[in-house]
Amino acid sequence: MKAFLKLYIICFSFFFTMSLKGQNDEEFSEYYLLRKNYEGLSENDEHALQFIKQYIAKAKREKNYEQLIQGYLDGILYSSHPEQKLKFADSTIYASKLTKNNEKISAAYLEKGVVYYFQYKKYNLALDEYIKAYQYAKNSTDYFYNNRLIYLMGVVNSYMGNYNESLEQFRTTSEFFKSESKKPQHPNLIYNNLRGYFNSIHQMAVCYRNLGQFKRSDSLIAVGLLQTSTSKEYMQEYSYFLKEKGIQQFRNRKYEQAISSLNSCMKSISAVNDFAWLTVCYSYIGKSYLALGKEDQAATYFKMVDSVFQRHNFILPEVRNNYESLINYYKTKKDLHKEYFYTKQLLKADIVLNRDFRYLSSKIHKEYDTPLLRETKLSLEKEISKSKWTTLIIIILSSSVILFMIIWHQSQKDKLLKAYYLLEQKILNKVEEPKPEDSSPINNSVDPYIPQQIINEILKKLKKFEQNNGFIEKGLTSKDLAKKFDTNYKYLTSIIRESRGMNFTDYLAHLRINYITNKLYNDRKYLSYTIITLAEECGIGSRQNFNEKFLKINGIKATTFIKKRRKDLNFDDDPIVEIPL
Known part of the structure; x- marks a missing residue:
């Protein structure tokens, strides 16, 4: 899906540039020569920014708003930091409004939604921008663009748990792209429309799965695998269908096959840095190993989900129970420190889930809910402390000569650990609880x-x-x-x-x-x-x-x-x- 969106952005940039050829040749060639310095660089390569700044400065001087939009779009593409991409996206909206062209304004809002979606995983904010883009594109005759926009809104709705609404959106886009792909047109257009069709039916399969309508989901998976497996051009789309096939095999208790399918699809999904779906793959591989009684292998994949959470501060409701499995795993191993660590991680994950997925979070079955987790965390702290004191007593009995040094060292360590945990609780509570109002009147x-x-x-x-x-x-x-x-x-x-x-x-x-x-x-x-x-x-x-x-x-x-x-x-x-x- 991310690769499809990137292809769309590149196509949009190309057609946008081509639309500028109506200007005089001398003016066009200056902008062209500036872009020539960086257009071959990879996405997120900041070496392009020095030329992009020159491009933007020239467009500002000449009040050439269409070229200014192009400069800001390039800034989004080549910036490596999400904050920079968001600033360029805001500037694109500003420049597009100066043109008073609704199609350009719509495209600018779309770009900002893309940044919120891919860089921040802020689904509500992304959906707000897509809706604005859709309002400006209502009278547009660019039906490919309109359906891409509907598709993006459907993806966000699906992540947020609005499966019935997103299904309607994906039905619309799948029918459009399928119909367009059958028309006699340039091979590149056929290719783009087919990718739109495959991505749409993949998302429909996801929605049906989450709604418990497994026969419909399985039918779409079979169609997708059949139509994408024979061409290297659609290997990315094939991988997403294979991911759903792996989940289907897990559901049918074909655990070895599920592991094989999910491992096979991860290379392509990882290539586009789609870490959200990667965590789902890790999760179902771990669950498959757990069902096979291979707890150590399962824990390895569950910890890979946690590594993504630590790196991106992002987690899907679908993988929350991985933490419950890790807590039980280390409880069985009698590893208090690891049990305590993943209890803390689950508390943090719940904060993120309650923030980003309020609707879905309330529907998750939780073996460990927040009150129980907090109680368990306190109990583990006591056990860890008790274990330390037991060790200390053994040392004291065996070697009274170093008694004073051990007591002093241990007390200092406990003091620092306590101070750290108190400060940690202060930070976590600040995240969970609303800030008090500062507007109370003063006498x-x-x-x-x-x-x-x-x-x-x-x-x-x-x-x-x-x-x-x-x-x-x-x-x-x-x-x-x-x-x-x-x-x-x-x-x-x-x-x-x-x-x-x-x-x-x-x-x-x-x-x-x-x-x-x-x-x-x-x-x-x-x-x-x-x-x-x-x-x-x-x-x-x-x-x-x-x-x-x-x-x-x-x-x-x-x-x-x-x-x-x-x-x-x-x-x-x-x-x-x-x-x-």
Whole structure:
């Protein structure tokens, strides 16, 4: 499906460029020569960006909005970071609206939806953009484009669990692409329409499977395999049908065949980095091994699902029970630490599922639900602690000479571990629970000369300042902030003291340390930064000041927290590097 979408984007870019040939030859050739520098590069190759910036700058100078759109589209294609792609997508929408051409505006919204879908897996946001694109394309006569858009909306609806709605969308697109593929036309157009048809019936098979209508699903799988297996051109589509065949074989308890089918399809799916479907393949291979009584092999594949979750912070409801299997596996092995680790991972996975798949999450059968998981987690912590103390007693009895050293070392270790877990719980709770409102009125006793209207205005500005991370500005003083707020700094510090319960210096320190702590916990790249880089990232001027504030606010040294977090994520061998600012 991703390969099909990429092909569509490239085709769209080609036809868009061809539509510009009506301009004079000299103007066209300048843009053409700029694009010639990078059009042969691979997707996400940022070497193209230096030329793309020149292309965009030229289009802006000349107010050539059609070429400007092309430049932004190229920016989306060649940027390697999701944040950059999203910025280029927003710029594409802006430029397209300047043309007042509904088809170009529609295509721009489509591109932004694609970024949300593939780069962020934010299905609701992607669907919003697709709907906007569809509204602008209502009167378009480009029926291929319209059906691609309907297809994309269907895919998002399917992921979100709206299977009946997405089925109707896929029926529409499958009929269109099948009909178009039979018309006498250029081989490339026939090829594109056939791929659209195969992708549509694959998605229909997925919907029928999730609705429990297995005969209909199996029938479409058989059609798809028959029509794609004889041509190398459709090996990507064949792999997706083979994936569904493997799931069908698992359902029919043909576990060896399921493992073979799923292993055979993963190479093609991995080639387009479709990690969502990869996790489904890993999951069903693991379940097949488990059904065959091969628990060790099953655990290997379940852990591969977790590795994708750790890397992308993404999980499908369909694979949640892998964590339950891992917890039971390590419970049988009496490995408390691994059991505890995957209990924590399941708690985190549930947070993501409740955020991204509210409808589906409520329908999942959960052997381990959140209250039980939390109770189990606490119990495991006690067991781990008890195990440590038992070991300590044995050591004390066998060697009284080193008694003092062992007690001191163990107590320090427990203290650090406790501090780490307390901080971890603080971070996780912050994710799960809604933030309190900061707009509660303040009594005029703060300063009887401050009008209530000014108090309310400053409170609103403080809330925006916190939400926009304005506190990471280095060297920020109360006077600087008061100037930004267009107010008296004495008013500002007085209101901060009353509303936040601390003076301005402590208030700024808490905001900065909480910000960088969350970054360290949730974003792996920050664990490779040096302490001085981390200090710079959150606006603190020196390494020593950063270390002191981190320890005071979090109750644990920054280096200790980073080391423990790196160990939890299994990348202790990664070097600590200085990141240029």
